[in-house]
Amino acid sequence: xxxxxxxxxxxxxxxxxxxxxxxxxxxxxxxxxxxxxxxxxxxxxxxxxxxxxxxxxxxxxxxxxxxxxxxxxxxxxxxxxxxxxxxxxxxxxxxxxxxxxxxxxxxxxxxxxxxxxxxxxxxxxxx
Amino acid sequence: xxxxxxxxxxxxxxxxxxxxxxxxxxxxxxxxxxxxxxxxxxxxxxxxxxxxxxxxxxxxxxxxxxxxxxxxxxxxxxxxxxxxxxxxxxxxxxxxxxxxxxxxxxxxxxxxxxxxxxxxxxxxxxxxxxxxxxxxxxxxxxxxxxxxxxxxxxxxxxxxxxxxxxxxxxxxxxxxxxxxxxxxxxxxxxxxxxxxxxxxxxxxxxxxxxxxxxxxxxxxxxxxxxxxxxxxxxxxxxxxxxxxxxxxxxxxxxxxxxxxxxxxxxxxxxxxxxxxxxxxxxxxxxxxxxxxxxxxxxxxxxxxxxxxxxxxxxxxxxxxxxxxxxxxxxxxxxxxxxxxxxxxxxxxxxxxxxxxxxxxxxxxxxxxxxxxxxxxxxxxxxx
Numbered sequence: 328x329x330x331x332x333x334x335x336x337x338x339x340x341x342x343x344x345x346x347x348x349x350x351x352x353x354x355x356x357x358x359x360x361x362x363x364x365x366x367x368x369x370x371x372x373x374x375x376x377x378x379x380x381x382x383x384x385x386x387x388x389x390x391x392x393x394x395x396x397x398x399x400x401x402x403x404x405x406x407x408x409x410x411x412x413x414x415x416x417x418x419x420x421x422x423x424x425x426x427x428x429x430x431x432x433x434x435x436x437x438x439x440x441x442x443x444x445x446x447x448x449x450x451x452x453x454x
Numbered sequence: 455x456x457x458x459x460x461x462x463x464x465x466x467x468x469x470x471x472x473x474x475x476x477x478x479x480x481x482x483x484x485x486x487x488x489x490x491x492x493x494x495x496x497x498x499x500x501x502x503x504x505x506x507x508x509x510x511x512x513x514x515x516x517x518x519x520x521x522x523x524x525x526x527x528x529x530x531x532x533x534x535x536x537x538x539x540x541x542x543x544x545x546x547x548x549x550x551x552x553x554x555x556x557x558x559x560x561x562x563x564x565x566x567x568x569x570x571x572x573x574x575x576x577x578x579x580x581x582x583x584x585x586x587x588x589x590x591x592x593x594x595x596x597x598x599x600x601x602x603x604x605x606x607x608x609x610x611x612x613x614x615x616x617x618x619x620x621x622x623x624x625x626x627x628x629x630x631x632x633x634x635x636x637x638x639x640x641x642x643x644x645x646x647x648x649x650x651x652x653x654x655x656x657x658x659x660x661x662x663x664x665x666x667x668x669x670x671x672x673x674x675x676x677x678x679x680x681x682x683x684x685x686x687x688x689x690x691x692x693x694x695x696x697x698x699x700x701x702x703x704x705x706x707x708x709x710x711x712x713x714x715x716x717x718x719x720x721x722x723x724x725x726x727x728x729x730x731x732x733x734x735x736x737x738x739x740x741x742x743x744x745x746x747x748x749x750x751x752x753x754x755x756x757x758x759x760x761x762x763x764x765x766x767x768x769x770x771x772x773x774x775x776x777x778x779x780x781x782x783x784x785x786x787x788x789x790x791x792x793x794x795x796x797x798x799x800x801x802x803x804x805x806x807x808x809x810x811x812x813x814x815x816x817x818x819x820x821x822x823x824x825x826x827x828x829x830x831x832x833x834x835x836x837x
Contacts, residue, residue: 361482361493361685362500364783365758365790367812383812385760387499387689387783409758416498 331420332436333445334396339420340439343427347402348436351424352384352393352415355449361386363415368404368426375399375428377435382425384415397435399428467491470516471606471663472670479681487579489517492683499685503785506652506690507826510612511682512673519582520602520660521589523573531596532573535589537709537732538566539719545570548634548647552709552717553585558737559705560712561588563697567634567647574602574645576658578699606666611656611690614678616831619646619657621676622669626657630833639669648831652687653694653824655831692780692793695752695823701763702750702779702793709738711746711795713823749801752821753778753792755809759816760790765809767796767818775800775807784825791825792818 332340337356341349357363367383375381380392381401404426408414415423430436440448467483467490476483481492492514494502505511523532529540538551548567552560562581567574577585582601589599610619620627623637626646634647642665650656661669673679688698697703703712715738721727724739755761760783767776781792800807807818 362498364500365760367759385783387503387785388685390760390762412758 332439366408399430403427471666494683502682503686509678510614513609516606517579519577521575525597528597531593537718554734558734611652615656618676631830652690693826710741748795752823754819755790756817
């Protein structure tokens, strides 16, 4: 299991042993959002572009789009979120994962932040 | 993830007198009508909402405008701006009322409290800058109008509110719904009413800014009382079927379409002793005769995805027959709920409605308002 990578839009990405990538939203993102009551995930097999808003996460009050940190095809989605969307709040980097992609341009992964850079980034926007 | 940040744009927000208590409580803030307001506390909107329904929530609503009208002609003057009976509003009572425009729209929804020697109006935060000049321009020569700037406003809402507030002074638990009185709390002159905007039993207490922290601390020390933010205030009021100005009603909404014609008192209606005499009176009388083209209704989107404001409502043939004005996930019902305007001929019809959400058709059911029954403290159930 590799180190997590992060996007500026507060998604995390983990490269799995088989070369697929798991994607979710960060702890910072779930805290900003508040209680998650609904998650909409793309269909398996769908091709997504980098930065495409391919998933939606909703709190009591507002909907937010989840941008894909890399391009690829959707190979799995976290079906448990349909009945337990609160997993996104409870365990955003674990049981609250959103989906898994088979990246079409794996070089895009290198353009994401590592944990230290992401922490510094979050500190900078917290001001 | 792209979303409006909770902390966005509050650089020049004005703080309420309770700001540091919110900070200590770990609040996340949001800008609302130029104020920096607690959106939620670490418990989060869902738990705060459910806590209010089960126990009691303490809300800082100090951003709301408070205006006092004095002078012998104050009630007559105010009647010229609202369909509600103000002259016969007894001392010690308050009423929900609308300030209407000449076009028959709604300038604001307010509460009018009769304190005996003065009338106090509580107006929406986002409308204070419009309402105050309106009052001064229209009735400023007939009565003295003073903005009560140095007052905080706290709301305690929920089944535990009465026991908590009863510890402040004798007799408060006996106050009936929509009664109001002045009271001295440890030397601080306060105004307290049995009212609120959550559908629950509760109180609203106007307290001098300098004394607001002590009062909040006293209330928070009572069993079952916790801070609740604006996020849950919105979901509570929508479950209670209550309008949010700017979403569900505005200057272009007719009183009748909004279903708020019950605020038009009998004595002010055609044939009544003081019929008409407010802005838009003829338009409203005509509308009542003809019926409104649109009606405010409760809506139940199928599934778990909330339908948000400005989502179109579509009839069977796909034509637009309405629009959602408030929509969110109901913590009590654990499902999406919404309020909106529907073409009058579609309100009672059985024909299915739907809405488009991200390219998918979502079936939308009609529902009676409120979604969650009111639990006001109505003695002998008189209104």
